[in-house]
Amino acid sequence: MSSAPTLPVTPTLPESRGQGFGAALVLGAAVAWSFGGTLARFLHIEDGWTVVFWRSLFAALFLLGFMLLRDGPRGTVQLFRGMGLAGIAVGICFATASTSFILALAYTTVANVMLIQAGVPLIAALMAWMLFRETVATHTWIAIAAVIGGVAIMVSESLGGGTSMIGDALALLIAFAFATATIITRRFAHVRMTPAVFLGTVIAGATAASQASGFAITTSELGILVVFGALNFGLGLALFVTGARLIPSALAALLGTSETVLAPFWVALIHGEIPSTYTVVGGIIVLTALICYLGVELWRQRRA
Structure with missing residues (x-):
């Protein structure tokens, strides 16, 4: 009698090493995502839904190819069977966040969206504490406050104009969806969430396909x-859900905010768009807060 198929076993790392590896993966995801604005500058597609469709399609193909290469066809099928309701929830969260981002920009400014999204670490920390009593250290709260303050300074010049309650509500929905996905990924650390984010890209792509005015693009745009x-969206998602399983929810969300600091740097370097003084000052505050926080965590681990 043959035994039931089992899911691929995830190697177990020591606590400190596992957290360091997880933090590196989440930081890698933020670096990948930070190139989004730079890549978008090269596109001249008027309909944002068209961009979402093609971006989601190539992200889905990348994630599917990644799973097939890593786990093989049978292993990939087992991953989808094993993700359960938690994986479906994570997929819906990422689909909601990516779709709401496009809708929010139709009602409010990028600055407002960035500022509200800076609250993701705070939302994740509060939700993890209230729902699962996950301890949040004092220096984590300080780092969260510093990050929110730094992002506020970065976008302060652009706040106010062209905003609406609908746009800000959608931006808040993005923050809650991302925070929820982070917490679920952490709480179900035994579940590989790569098929979940694949599901999220499929949902986002299908939604965009139903709203896009057309799908025609040039060869260079392709x-x-x-x-x-594949790289900005798909690789970023794969790195994030893999790393977020290994570290506290608040830390994962905090490291994700480094995308906000890096994005203006890449745009300035590649497109020559020099950021304002407020952007530089706010970015330095955010980066300093993240470095100090990671330094304290490293010191605590070595002391332990």
Whole structure:
């Protein structure tokens, strides 16, 4: 009698080493995502839904290819069977966040969206504490406050104009969806969430396909969209859900905010768009808060 199929076993790392590896993966995800604005500058597609469709399509193909290469066809099927309701929830969260981002920009400014999204670490920490009594250290709260303050300074010049309650509500929905996905990934650390984020890209792509005015793109735009979807979006998602399983929810969300600091740097370096003084000052505050926080965590681990 044959035994029931089992899911691929995830190697177990020591606590300190596992957290360091997880933090590195989440930071890698933030670096990948930070190129989004730079890549978008190369595109001249008027309909945002068209961009979402192609980006989601190439992200889904990348994630599917990644799973097939790593786990094989049978292993990939087992991953989908094993993700359960938690994986479906994570997929819906990421689909909601990516779709709401496009809708929010139709009602409010990028600055407002960035500022509200800076609250993701705070939301994740509060939700993890209230729902699961996950301890949040004092220095974590300080780092969260510093990050929110730094992002506020970064976008202060652009706040106010062209905003609406609908746009800000959608931006808040993005923050809650991302925080919820982070917490679920952490609480179900035994579940690989790569198929979940694949599901999220499929949902986002299907939603965009139903709203797009057309799908025609040029050959040069196709190449950019492949990178935009596969590396910027797909690779970023894969790194994030893999690393977020290994570290506290608040830390994962905090490291994710480094995307906000890096994005203006890449745009300035590649497109020559020099950021304002407020952007530089706010970015330095955010980066300093993250470095200090990681330094304290490293010191605590070595002391333990």
